[in-house]
Amino acid sequence: MTNRRNIVVLTGAGISAESGLATFRGPDGLWEGHRVEDVCTPEALARDPVLVHRFYDARRAALAHVTPNPAHAALARLDAAWPGGLLIVTQNVDDLHERAGARRMLHMHGELLSALCTACGRRRRWDGPMGGQPPCPACDTAALRPDIVFFGEMPYGMARIEQALATADLFVSIGTSGAVYPAAGFVRTARMHGAATLEINLEPSQGSALFDETRVGPAGVLVPKWVEAVLA
Known part of the structure; x- marks a missing residue:
């Protein structure tokens, strides 16, 4: 070869x-103690944005230690x-x-160090927390989400x-x-x-x-x- x-x-x-x-799913079917369906679907983000943002904020912060x-x-x-x-x-x-x-x-x-604005569709590098609903730098709308491909997305x-x-x-x-x-x-x-x-x-x-x-x-x-x- x-x-x-x-x-x-x-x-x-x-x-x-x-x-x-951590790998995506552990032997018990959980990802960092969470069901994947609770943190990695569009429905999860709509249902409990605080939990989803807290989860990805922690994953993003963990990158500094590896x-x-x-x-x-x-x-x-x-x-x-x-x-x-x-x-x-x-x-x-x-x-x-x-x-x-x-x-x-x-x-x-997708990438942890990227944010996607669901209002204007812009992407940009993001290395801080998203949980406090910071405004999009492009359109000033509080509509940022992790630029991660959730289950059910292309x-x-x-x-x-x-x-x-x-x-x-x-x-x-x-x-x-x-x-x-x-x-x-x-x-x-x-x-x-x-x-x-x-x-x-x-x-x-x-x-x-x-x-x-x-x-x-x-x-x-x-x-x-x-x-x-x-x-x-």
Whole structure:
């Protein structure tokens, strides 16, 4: 897999878990002690905005206490050195890829450090709390929400992702469960277009059978080794 030109990398919660960020769902089906339906749906925001803002304000503040790990650093190295096409698609809403230096990035589920105004539709970087209903800097309306793709909403950048998968020679999935769509279907799309497929995960995902190869172990160990081989 070292002679490929166009690469698409998908990263999930597992890659950031090694930096100390909680995965999306724990073994008990909860996310940081909350049912996902209570903090990650449009209905939840309408029903209890105080709870939803408090939840994401805490997640945003937690970013100050974590740093990129060797897997993030390795992908940033790949980004800087790979001469062919590369798109790193992440399901994560943290900024660890960017802090490590990655630039060819797409956050399909949004970003914690971004605010979306439901009144004017503008997006802007936001690193403070949103719970006090601060006004939108663009339209002065108190209508800001986390720029996070809630359940039931369309992920960002799907056309760009589909185009990248259609021309990919190699698709690599890192730290994902293979359970959340549409990302869980990317391996099928890549295979349909002739790409080789590799999974790197702590344990085989729900879609492991669809990959040409699965490497089991910590992303912080396996991703640097894979990048080293690709760039050799």
